Amino acid sequence: MKWYPERMTEVEIEVPNHFARKVTELLADEGFLQMEDISYLHAEESDVRGSNWQVKANQFANLEKQLLETLHSLNIDPGQSPDEHIKMISEPEDIQPFVNQLEEEIQARSKDLMASQQEINLRNAYIRLLNPLSDVKIPFERIRNRRYIYSVLGTMPADKIDRFKTSMTNIPFVLLELKKEGDQAIVLLLGSRQNKEYLHRAARSAYLVGVDLPDSYRGTPAEIIEVLNKENETLQSRIDSSSQEIEKIRDSRSNRLRELYWRVRYSRLLSESLMRFGKLKHSYLVAGWLPSNKLEKLSSDLQAISTSIIIDVKESGMDSESRNAPIMIEKKGFDQGFQKLVTTYGMPSYNELNPTLLLLLTFPLIFGAMFGDVGHGLILAIAGLVLMLKKIKKLERLASLGSVVLLCGISAIVFGFLFGSIFGIEDLLPAVWMHPMHNIMNLLLITAGFGAILLSLANILALVNDFHQRHWVHFFFNSKGLAGLLLYWSLLGLILSLFIKNFPVDQLVFIVVAIVSILMIFLSGFLERYFEKKRPYFEGGFLLYFIQSFFELFETLIGYLSNSLSYVRIGAFAVAHAGLSSVFFILANIVDPGKGVGYWLIVAFGNIFVIGFEGMIVSIQTLRLEYYEFFSKFFSGGGRKYQPFQLAKSNKEGAK
């Protein structure tokens, strides 16, 4: 855990054309250079070279798609990259024939399999329609091909049957509902052949779909069903044999296919990365960022490929010009959850203080003070541990927040002892410090004081950031700089001197410091433009500057006041926590004064409610105090994440 991000170095590597491929493979293998897209840099003829890699990338993309489809059709999971040594660019022409041949083999069998399946489905549809007629002992051809009778056997929406019957009042017909399946009905429509056209159109308009059983099927419905079943058996055996053949192909080719898939996939990614390089007449230009401590390794590895590779190094400083450097954030460790909370607010800039450590200290402290209860804290701590240990599969995604919950729980336990509270019972443990319900005013004043300390700390951190960024006007004159801090302290001093008798510092000192600070803040806009030599010094005229500065100053004063008072909520929630818990004891007493099962059920429910509901509210309030009161004073974010060029080992990881 560091206060400032890992030092980064910007490099430009000039690679002669014939080493480009090797260098790309090396960069992918090492996986610590974050590449910048400089493909806009190119010499005249290099377009052709660029398009060569584009062509290759396209060829690999097509091959990858083809291989993936083949893998899917064989039900093979591409899995993870099987071999580290395949991270090199292959030639598409070498792979294509094998892929085509395999695809052909599988396709022929798959087609056969699908056709057989379709045939089975069709026969099943016939069987489904004929089943309701299986008791009829008359040959089916005699039902459907009568000289004077027109018939349609088929399905129609069950809710359209009545409407259909209504529509046919003028025509003689019989509609037999043979079976109902969900919202569909199997029906047999019979009518005079003379009205064939009318009946056909009427049936069609009622969405009656007839099934054309081929004339070759003769005999009673039961006999036809038997024939159809036999045909299905033959078809099924064909499917089984095709499946077995596909199985054989899968067994014999799966390893080779997987290996090829990953080779092609890496080749595509490498070709695509080559497209992002800048192009000079005889060389490629690679630009990017890497952690400074990796520079030596990269240099020696590149030199090992060829001494003709030139590395131009630009060390990044902490000034404002280095803001563009990516930020390397460790994903592992106890502070991961707190880091997540910080990045939710904003990714730290390169030259900005990372507030994760501060959050790790202050977040549990504030939470614990608002949620002080030994029992509730213990439950939270256990929950945090469970999350961290990843014992519940469904909660694995929240594992990183386990440390946050654990620390909050521990802090709540500590404050629980200080406040003498356990599972909402206020008179079981002696309060090491005070009972919130009995010391409301004291608690509120203490938390307001704590807020003043945190706000001062935030202001000092803003000064540190300005110092690092050499932003001197900000450092001295800004409302979040020295002037702002002095103003805040002088106002605090003034308030304290009004309430504390014999305060060691004279009020006049505070008034003078406050006036000087106000003047400094008032002039900050002008001074910023003056030192940056931006004219006019008073943008929009002096009057506008005056009005703007006045209101900004007013906003600063209001901001300090409201931010300080915001921290009073810590005390208020500590009181509310105890109060809410006591409410459930009162309710339990009303329901079951004899302290039987009812009493303890309500107490248990109350505790669950307090942990769940109030725990959530306190978390939100803590986060609010951290983000809006604390962070906003010194942390602006806006950095970009360090994403080095790496080749993913599985499909789920995706390409980086």
Next chain:
Amino acid sequence: MILSSVSAYANVHTRVRGMIGNLLGDETVARLSASPDLNTLIAKLDETSYASCLATSEETIKSSRRVAYEIRKKLTRDYKIIIQHAPSFARQLLIQLFKLYEVDNLKAVLRGIEVGEQWEKIRYTLFPIEDYPTLPFEEMVRCGTVESAIALLHNTEYEADLKLALTRFHDEKSLFPVEVAIDLSYWQRLWDQIDTLPHKDQKITRILIGMMVDKNNLTWAARYRIFHRFSESEIINYTLPFGYKIDDSIIRAIAADRDPYQLMAEIYPAILKEGNFDSKNTSKWQLNETIFTRMIYSTCRHAFSDGSFTIGLPLAYLLVLEMEIQDLTLLFEAKSLEMPVDQYAPYLIRKLPHLTKN
């Protein structure tokens, strides 16, 4: 009972009363109609409650179709507000009514796919559903075929009807059975939804939506007989078995060659006040449809003055707003084609003041 309906509808009624104030007055419609061209018409419309819709459109786009698309957003937004503030028991019906535009969009998309139109061309012919959840129309168009587009509607309320109609689409290579299946099933769902309303709401809803169903049934039956030459059985199967005043006997009479509009006048004598039917000239069926719509418009307007706290007021407002937008769309088309007023005025749902005087 009365108190409960007052408290349920007070909020939405207050809002709808405000919205009614934003409807275009007769004089404004006349002023819009008097615009010499489309640009002037748009400029004049920009001074009305439609200004907020026009502000969102790109300045360079001045086509009648695009402007019509933009102003329809007002209807979507008003639907949204009304649905949001309507009592929970009425909300589902209003949502179902709003789905009429989804149904129209679905049919338009399928038609577009069938003739091979690109999404960029189709999108502005659709009703702007805005941020309401709807079907994946763009993806459907990009599929390129009706079959694959329909496959995307898996697990939607349209799936069953479309699957059923797809067999006929394959056989007949026509979207007609698909569109009919979508329409019939939509109106059936809407009609069934009315049963979930309280009795007082059911009554007014059956009148207002029932008249819309009657208009559809009449139009469909007339078209099936005049243009498609369908048999009685087909006409009945392709129309709806419910409505406000039209029943199967009327449909049967139309199928048996009775003049549909004469029949209509017998059932709805009030229709004669709205204009003269041209029963001789069947090609003027669209004009007769307008006359019927005028009668619905009058009924809705009448519902504005009804003081009872029912779904009637919001429902009537939404229907009137839709008709106002239909009129505006017609004006856009007419002005872009430089049509003289006497050619398009008979097709306007609202009669222009000077023509009324004449």
